[in-house]
Amino acid sequence: MGDWWTYHPEDFLMFSERVYTRLFMLHNQALWPAQLLALALGGLVLFALLHPRPGSSRLVAALLAMAWVFVAWSFLWQRYVPINWGIRYLVPLFVLQALLLIIVGATRRDGLGLPTRWSVSRGLGLVLFTYALVGHPFVAPLVGRGLTGAEIIGLTPDPLAFATLGVAVMASPAGRTWTLAAIPALWCLISGVTLAILDAAGAWLPPLAVVLALLARWWPEARR
């Protein structure tokens, strides 16, 4: 079909903003009090990133991998696919991301290198992770969706993608960790486009996370 270019972006949208935002409310209601556990585990990962010790990188990679599988099943498959059939093609990518985290971060003997010295890439990586953990949940109440619509790390895709980008850009060696950034970056772009078409507040946040990740990765000192 040679006429795709003549469609408007909103012609591809299958659902309304209200339906989309209520997905998060229903998700939170169904999972409560798993949010507390997810935030606690996120805090554990942040502590490991701030004070890396032997075994920290495996812990970080394993917890993130579990989160990618859980979000693929509980949010994408159970909630999002019923209103957006195209998402079913992204579910395998989420599982692949989990496998990559396991392969790159948790099974290799040297695993991921978590930096201990401050640098631009480490700083931006930590900013991304910290925002995903404690900042992003407050976007929903700030834009009038209430705390019940909060997007929590480990339970919903956007903060999980931000957090994984953060880890990927601060870890070393760069030649291996870029593979961990590709799928989160792709998700951020898809999410940003979706929110923009929905005319939802905060549509610029996911693409901004990708820009920060690229900045961190391409910063001169990041040639590790």
Place this chain on the structure above:
Amino acid sequence: MAHRAPPLSRRLLLHGLLSVAAMAVLPPLAVPASSPLTRRLSGTDVHLPRVGLGSWITFNVGSDPVLLEECTAVMAAFFTAGGRLIDSSPMYGSSQATIGHGLAALDAMDRVYAADKVWTTSPAEGPAQIEASRREWGVPRFDLLQVHNLLAWERHLETLQAMKASGEVRHLGITTSHGRRHDRMEHIMRHAPLDFVQLTYNIVDREAERRLLPLARERGIGVIANRPFQQKRLIRRLADKPLPPWSGEIGATSWAQFILKFIISHPAVTCAIPATTRVDHVRENLATASDPLPDHGQRRRMAEYVRSL
């Protein structure tokens, strides 16, 4: 065809309880005080109200219990106002299941004219997809099945013709939207036995007037007009503009009614299928299917007025 009762699950139980709740809250499906204008489908005794109900986006609400009940309320208002044709597609996410939920809650299987589509590039998958769609609706059979966006239309039409011959569907048709693929649609209309075509037609998207609508009249093919409001874009564009002072002559009290009156007054159009999530809007839409409807001169005046804005 025998159907096995599904095992009782939490989801099924919740569905049933919500349906009972909806029946208690929603008004009974009364006979409308004044029935909407209808148009007879050529060669049949089927008369369809000139305004139907679309389900693209609006009924794609997943399993959200609050939104499911809102959609059921829209369907209740639609039937109470005399509406019959509801249109959906397997492409529309959970819309089919939402319609099925509403039909079950309202016990309205005998009031709906069920119009759905087959939408797959694989002709072999067509029958299974149609059966899955039928189960989502919960109807014994579809009244109308259409080949969505002309996808694999030749083989799907063969399937639909066989189904029609065996009584598994009453009518068949083809669809397109956004004014695309009209050449191919014209070719099919000339060569295949169709009961319906569905296409985009409204006061600014008038390409169909040149060839397809006259051809539909000539060949006795019913026409369903989709995207009457260009997915709200047209309404938003006109929202801050005044209705013409003569809009009362055609019985239009809002831009939505003005636009719908234009569409359904075309002599080839069987019905328009606006989609909505609001009960007041569905009532307003159905009220459009009433006299007076604009005549040829008034229609030209309406189009010129909108063009001048």
